[in-house]
Amino acid sequence: MELRTLRAFVEVVRQGGFSPAARTLFTTQSNVSKAVKSLEEELGCQLLDRIGHRSVLTEAGVIVHERAQAMLAAADSLVDELDALRGMRRGTLRIGLPPVGSDILFAPLLARYRAKYPQIDISLVExxxxxxxxMVLSGELDLAAAMLPVDEEQFEWKPVRTEPVDALVNLAHPLAKQKQVSLRELADTPFVLFESSFALNQVILDACHRQGFAPRVAVNSSQIDFIVELIAVGMGVAFMPRLIARQRSHPRVRRIALDDAALEWTIAMIWRRGGRLPQTAQAWLDLVR
Structure with missing residues (x-):
């Protein structure tokens, strides 16, 4: 059943005849007649009684006319929705952001995205x-901000920012006055790390392994400010990207550069390799660039 034949049939009913329907559809009366006849043959029943120059619905025609109107309305609605989606007048941005660094890097971008696309819903996971x-691999998110490296076979990405990682120690720590320190020099100090789901943790632990030791972890937390307070009361040493550490200055905490050049925090927008990004996500990437 073609929408073309349904539209011709509905227009004949609306206009009360084949000739006015043909004028409305910008075609010939013959084409309209053929379309209606084709529909009747396909359905196996007569839909219209031709009475003089008028066409009147049969009982079957009443049923088909009602359903045809609904089908045409649904088709028109589908086209409208797709046009709205293509024109960024509707849709959802499904994005994931980490707690570390998002306030500085992505909060301004989210505000700009909202201002540029006010009708797009933002579904944010932190x-x-x-x-x-x-969540990106499972399809729950279209894209997310994550620390590199990631599996090249699973993800594509666009780098956003690279920062060195600094150590945070209490002012009373023996190494607090040094401008630079190695992880090996901090081996006897308890580590205050983020929770295990944070990619930065593994980077720190791998760097310690390269320098020949396994750190003693005092506590894990997902709260940046709480970690800084733990360092301020002498709980141990913490590690943060310099961009974040500068924003969390504390009178009893000293920030020291690490001498490991390989120890960097590179944040990127990632998405599933081979997956097709929706236009809402592509618009976000364009803004990030």
Whole structure:
């Protein structure tokens, strides 16, 4: 059953005849007659009684006319929705952001996105990098911000920002006056790390392994400000990207550069390799660039 034949049939009923319907559809009366006849043959019943120059619905025609109107309305609605989607007048941005750094890097971008596309819904998930990667792979998120490296066979990405990682120690720490420190020098100090779902943790632990030791972890937390307060009361040493550490200055906490050049925090927007990004997500990437 073709929408073309349904539209011709509905227009004949609306206009009360084949000739006015043909004029409305910008075609010939013959074409309209053929379309209605084709529909009748396909359905196996007569839909119109031709009475002089008028066409009147049969009982079957009443049923088909009602359903045809609904089908045409649904088709028109579908076209309208797709046009709205293409024109960014509707849709949803499904995005994941980590707690570390998002306030500085992405809050201004979210505000700009909302201003540019006010009719797009934003579905935001805030989790650690490992959880966000899993959610992208499962299709729960279109894209997410995560720390590199990621699996090249699973993800595509666009880098956003690279920062060195600094150590945070209490002012009373023996190394507090140094401008630079190695992880090996901090081996006897308890580590205050983020929760295990944060990708930065594994980067720190891998760097310690390369320097020949396994750190003693005092506590894990997902709250940046709480971690800074723990360092301020002498709980141990914490590690943060410099961009974040600068924003969390504390009178009893000293920020020291690490001498490991390989220890960097590179944040990127990631999405599933081979997956087709919706236009809402592509618009976000364009803004990030």
């Amino acid at each position: 989790r650690g990098g490992r959880t966000l990667r899993d």
